[in-house]
Amino acid sequence: MPHPQILIVSPASARENNGNWQTASRWQRFLRAGYRVRIAPSWQxxxxxxxLLIALHARRSGPALAAFRAAHPHKPALLVLTGTDLYRDIHEDDSARASLGLADALVVLQPDGLAQLTAQQQARTHVIYQSAPRLRPYRGRRERADIAMIGHLRPEKDPLTFMGAATRIEDSAVRLLHIGAALDPGLADAARATAAATPHYCWLGALPHLPARRRLRRCHAMVIASRMEGGANVIIEAVTSGVPVLASHVGGNVGMLGEDYAGYFPAGDAGALARLIERSVQDTRFHARLRRQCAARARLFAPAAERAAVLDLVDNLLLFPEPT
Incomplete structure (x- = not known):
């Protein structure tokens, strides 16, 4: 008897190499052991x-989910909610809100996301942390204290705060490395202008996933400055590489790193970020504290844990679809 078929609808492709694509690709690998799985940009x-249909992104995959539900009301569908879904779209966009009611089960990628949902929606929501393989922490000599930000240049990631911090850095040992494609021409212009204005900032452009992670592993710390996040892959890849995170204090980041994490700064505050970066470089005890706190979260991001949670949810949906 052939294995059941699963379609993952992802608005992102391998070419875009963003968080949605990483999730789709990883889940495809997890599920291939027992299912035939493909990824497509839509379904009609x-x-x-x-x-089973798995939709990533309530708004952008909403038409595919709606079409599938209308054509095959008795087949199960699963919706994975992104940061823009949770912290913007489901509060403003009718189609995103409609998607919540069309799926048999919902997934959020960190527990703070539950607070954005109604009690009825929470009852069929599963928290599944994403994962990354552990890399041995870099122990070699660092000539400079490189601070990475990994994310395409778009407003939700708030690259201007990272650039603004670079202009405020005074420590000559610090260099801010920005990895990501220019999805916004204005932000690309700002990145080029910042690089020309200060030696503390270097925009490397887009890098493939593995080279980006190798570069991250050699860094002193990683910044995530986002205005909204669903459960950032880059946090996981930093934590599982022994690299501490300096994070904007927004719900998605707190859900990943914990309420008591010491490495937060107010979202959009370039001055506070610059001070936090320099403290992480100059205060060895503070840097060690961040590393300990990140290491304590690493177990949440183990591939075996994510794989087991995904397989358990999918197996149960195919056997016993949850009532919408």
Whole structure:
């Protein structure tokens, strides 16, 4: 008897190499042991019919989810909620809100996301942390204290705060490395202008996933300055590489790193970020504290844990679809 078929609808492709694509690709690997799995940008009536549809992004994959539910109301569907879903779209966009009611089960990528949902929606929501393989922490000599920010240049990631921090850095040992493609021409112009104005900032552009992670592993710390996050892969990749995180104090980051984490700064505050960066470089005890706190979270981001949670949810949906 052939294995059941699963379709993962992802608005992102391998070419875009963003968090949605990393999630889709990783879940495909997890599920291949027991299922036939493919990834596609959409689904419409007349396409091959999977036994289960997994939609990433309530708004952008909403048309595919709606079409699938209308054509095959008795087949299960799962919706994975992103940061823009949770912290913006489901509060402002009718189609994103509608998607919540069309899926048999919902997934959020860290527990703070539950607070954005109603009690009825929470009852069919599963928290599944994303994962990354552990890399041995870098122990070599560092000539400079490189601070990485990894994320395409778009407003939600708030790259201007990272650039603004670079202009305020006074420690000559500090260099801010920005990895990501220019999805916004204005932000690309700002990155080039910042690089020309200060030796503390270097925009490396887009890098493939593995080279970016190798570069991250050699850094002193990583910054995530986002205005909204669902459960950032880059936090996981930093933590599982022994690199402490300097994070904007927004719900998605707190859900990943914990309420008591010492490495937060107010979202959008370039001065506070610059001070936090310099403290992490100059205060060895503070840096060690951040590393200890990150190491304590690493167990949450183990591939075996994510794989088990995904397989358990999918197996149960195919056997016993949850009531919407």
């Amino acid at each position: 009536d007349g396409d091959p019919v999977p036994d």
